[in-house]
Amino acid sequence: TRELAVRQLKKQFLEALQANNAEQVLQILHTGKLDINVVLEVDDPGMILASYKQGYWLPGYKLEKSWAMGIHVCVMYNALETALVLLQEGASINGTPNGKTPLHVACEVSNSDFVSLLLSHKAKVNSLSLSGHTPLHHCTRRESVDCAKQLILKGADVNMPSHSNEEETALHTVARFAIPELVALYLARGACVDALNSLQETPLMTAAFWAFDTREQVYREDHHLVCRLLLDHGADPNLQEEDHKTALHKAAWNCDHVLMQMLLEAGANTRAMDINGCAPIQYLLKVTDVRPAAIPELCYQLLLNHNAPxxxxxxxxxxxxxxxxxxxxxxxxxxxxxxxxxxxxxxxxxxxxxxxxxxxxxxxxxxxxxxxxxxxxxxxxxxxxxxxxxxxxxxxxxxxxxxxxxxxxxxxxxxxxx
Structure with a gap:
């Protein structure tokens, strides 16, 4: 009977949090029957609250539930007033019941008001999620610019690599997601333009690879703009990753004449060889007949006019x-x-x-x-x-x-x- 009563109280607590009913939340807490940091089971089909350690096996079906404390729920449902009440009552601000702190979640949903609230209550700005990412790594949308600015002002390290298999900096992340505003912000705040991840890839290589959407067969202009920003800030187009591919190899693989011209004008070497002895023109030959959205003749013309083998x-x-x-x-x-x-x-x-x-x-x-x-x-x-x-x-x-x-x-x- 007691377990049933606690379960019922948890349900009421969760509903009050989701409805931003600060008064009811206080009433439940003041009964003394429920800990303020109690862990709740929350519907989370988008996996906003969840973070998993790399290398762990996960079931094939999509996980629909996550664990969360009250402050996490408030962030997820934009219950700002209730969150303030919880913090004033002493709620833990850096808890990770399912791998993310509330600050990670606030950045995930691009809620700058919550980021401000959490930072003002001493949330750890460089804390790591279970997957090894900082809150700055979770700023992956244009709406996240204000969140990222606040994090950096409070001491977020723009060059801190993730503690994951990729070891990506925040600049790698926004280069992959193609957020020019965040790329410009990080570069202005001292981000290393040629930072290397675990595969020895620079942000320029990352943006070059993801510039082509293989599913939709379209070229993404935002990725081109990110590459332009990186090159304008001194990115080296001739650095080679662990397989010795350069950004030009990746652009040639995408048959992306716009990006290839950009890289060539920046001094990209058309004779650079990958680990198998292939120059960019060999990459181009491999994909010419499977890139229907491309204009391959422009790619060949560019390479040969820049002394390609x-x-x-x-x-x-x-x-x-x-x-x-x-x-x-x-x-x-x-x-x-x-x-x-x-x-x-x-x-x-x-x-x-x-x-x-x-x-x-x-x-x-x-x-x-x-x-x-x-x-x-x-x-x-x-x-x-x-x-x-x-x-x-x-x-x-x-x-x-x-x-x-x-x-x-x-x-x-x-x-x-x-």
Missing amino acids: RVYPPQFHKVLQSCHNLPRAVEIMVNSYERLKPTNKWRASIPDECYKRHKVFYDSLFAVCSNTPRSLLHLSRCAIRASLAELCYRGVAQLPLPSSMKKYILLEPKGILY
């Missing part, structure tokens, strides 16, 4: 295997060589249906890539490009030539080979 001529059939549906990309690649000699693998790499659809182009390809030399105009183009090397993209712009000739030198496709 070309495909070994006897292996050129692999270009046709990846790009046979994109004659403009093939044209750009072919025109980067003085001459190419076809092998019996070339024609086999182009499906008959595709060959018929682009017959004019492919007929010109096989005609040009015969044993006869290319035109003098093309050979002159190749000589200029070889002379300029990595300065080709910028150098051509300064040559006293008509704009049409500059485009020709920079491999602007025509739709047919001469």
